[in-house]
Amino acid sequence: MKIAFDAKRFFHNTSGLGNYSRDLVRILSQYYPENEYILLNKNRSERGKEILERQDVRFVETSKGKFSRQLKMGKDAQREGADIFHGLSGELPLKWSKEPIRKIVTIHDLIFMRCPNYYSFFDRKIHLWKFKKAASSADKIIAISEQTKRDIITYLKVPESKIEVIYQGCHKAFKEHQSNELINTVKEKFNLPERYILNVGTIEERKNLLSIVKGIKDTEIPLVVVGRKTDYYKKVLAFIRKNKIDKQVLFLEGVSMDELAVLYKSADIFVYPSFFEGFGIPVIEALFSKTVVITSNTSCLPEAGGKDSVYIDPRNDLDLGAKIRFLWENESERKRRAEKSFTFVQKFNDEPIAAQLMNLYKKIL
Structure with a gap:
């Protein structure tokens, strides 16, 4: 054929x-x-x-x-x-x-x-x-x-x-084992915090990064963001500067696929509060990385996330913030959900x- x-x-x-x-x-x-x-x-x-x-x-x-x-x-x-x-x-x-x-x-x-x-x-x-x-x-x-x-x-x-x-x-890098040498190199290269939550995707209004930033205000939870910047980035940055949380949010660009796999696997939580997606590949990447996911209860995202991801209304910053803090403070709950989600994601x-x-x-x- x-x-x-x-x-x-x-x-x-x-x-x-x-x-x-x-x-x-x-x-x-x-x-x-x-x-x-x-x-x-x-x-x-x-x-x-x-x-x-x-x-x-x-x-x-x-x-x-x-x-x-x-x-x-x-x-x-x-x-x-x-x-x-x-x-x-x-x-x-x-x-x-x-x-x-x-x-x-x-x-x-x-x-x-x-x-x-x-x-x-x-x-x-x-x-x-x-x-x-x-x-x-x-x-x-x-x-x-x-x-x-x-x-x-x-x-x-x-x-x-x-x-x-x-x-x-998703890309095979998220299903592979990365060496300790690579993990340490990535952590040093990007000066990653010891613990952090992660968001991956173009920084545009539909992806709703501002809700995450609002959700971590008044906490000390570090956020790592990987994605191409659009004009919407200026709106997010204005909020960050106004609320003096510049040191809490790290923006990365030009990340290779193997480096991205390390970022997923080293994160405590992956947060993806998009308003609408056709599928939501970053959710799958996180689940293959054994990282617990918080995502929206809209469009196809529950299809990608399965029943053990945590769902929020993307328009409700308070709900998102509460669920980030709950998982951040509960290691056993993060691990339980990540393990069950890893079983679910094998269908992909x-x-x-x-x-x-x-x-x-x-x-x-």
Whole structure:
């Protein structure tokens, strides 16, 4: 079987969609090396180069020309003799030749419909048009959570029978054992406090970092934040400075995946009070790291967190603060929840996810 992928995100996104794309190709190649996996894009990068070194994975340069991703990538896949084309980020090419090929698209979320205030009018219209086109031309749609499946049915008017829920996993670094040498190096490099709570994700309004900062005000609990800064960061920083808790909050950027794994495993609590997510990969990363999670009781986050994570209303700073303090002061409760959650999170391991993907590919053929 030949499977072609739109590899734009594979090569050029450092987080989110890029991690999903790289992990998906990696696990398919690992567990089903008898197939051929074709990565289509106008260029390649250093990202994912270890995956491209596998015999069953190869890069194909998309035909030159304007809008080649939309107008030529599909025909390129057909020219390569691909049986299936998989769009990994909510889009499919618009043009195809007469050669037979089956089409799958992964839709991660419809946040631009759920939370329109975070997007411009123009962006919402473009996203909706692209997603509707892809959903219409696909033979099957992969939703990465039950929440996303419900949103696809509601907003894109797609029949339930066309949608398959296949969860995503996370990078292998969070499942590996990091050496004491690396752990000590990371602690020294970032000057980490002895104990801390952790938040990971783009520093934007939807992720709701300000609620965590409000929750630890009037405590001595250190907070480590890993994520790219947006304009929202200024709002968070203003609150930190006004309340004189600068020494309590540490912002990190440019963290490698292995370093991030150490940060998760060394944290006492992972806190993720997002208003809305398509899935919430950082929650899975924390659970694989055996770190207890506090997250929102909204969207898909209870799907990712399981019954032993701690849930809060993301609009209730007092509730969040109380639950942070409770877990911070109760080591046995942290360990109990972390151990039970580690058992739960095994459903997001590579092998079962790869098997679900392969079963879907075989089914549409």
